[in-house]
Amino acid sequence: MINVAILIISDKSSLGLRDDQTGPALIEALSPHARVRPVQIIPDEFKAIKATLIELADAGEYDIIFTSGGTGLSPRDVTPEATLAAIERPVPGIPEAMRTASLEITPRAMLSRAVAGLRGKTLIINLPGSPKAALENVQVFLPTLEHAVETLRGDAHECADNT
Incomplete structure (x- = not known):
């Protein structure tokens, strides 16, 4: 079973000023493909995002962590910077394909x-x-989700797509 965590990054939702609609939508889209754990909602704060990503990844319970929010041009949009500070190796093809x-x-x-x-x-x-x-972006990734996790776990023995 593939284990997924969803981290919502939103000042308003973290303060209870706006209901989060993205987390439930992602849970619905991902549930047929993975076990999705409860959504966490945190503010657009570099240190909080980085610390939460590190904590979730280092716990060893999740194959994939999807973040939602903070990827635009606003001064408070720091999710990419916090993610880069938390990761060890980039995988640029995924956001390239989504864009x-x-x-x-x-x-x-x-x-x-x-x-x-x-x-x-x-x-x-x-x-x-x-x-x-x-949802549009996660749909781009779904066809490769299983292979990505097999590869991460060391279970993929043939990476060529012969279709």
């Missing part, structure tokens, strides 16, 4: 600063904050 697919939907996709990378055997992937955009 490419998103550009087919909206030209605003080019403003995304999302990143992805590895900390130990955990893959961390930044998603946009809006439920619609987060």
Whole structure:
């Protein structure tokens, strides 16, 4: 079973000023493919994001951590920087693929600063904050989710796609 954590990064939601709709939407989309653990909601704070990512990854319970929020151009959008500070190896193809697919939907996709990378055997992937955009982006990754986790666990023996 693939184990996924979702980390919502939102000042308003963390203060209870806005209901989080992205977490439940991601749980629904990911549940057929993975066991999704309870969503955590934290503010757009570099230190809190970095510390939470490190804590979740180092616990060794999650194959993938999806973050949602804080990937834009706002001065408070620091999720990519915090993620880069937490990961050990980048995986640039994932956000490149998400941006490419998103550009087919909206030209605003080019403003995304999302990143992805590895900390130990955990893959961390930044998603946009809006439920619609987060779902569109996670759909781009879903076809490779299982193979990514098999590879992380050392269970993938053939990486060529012969289709």
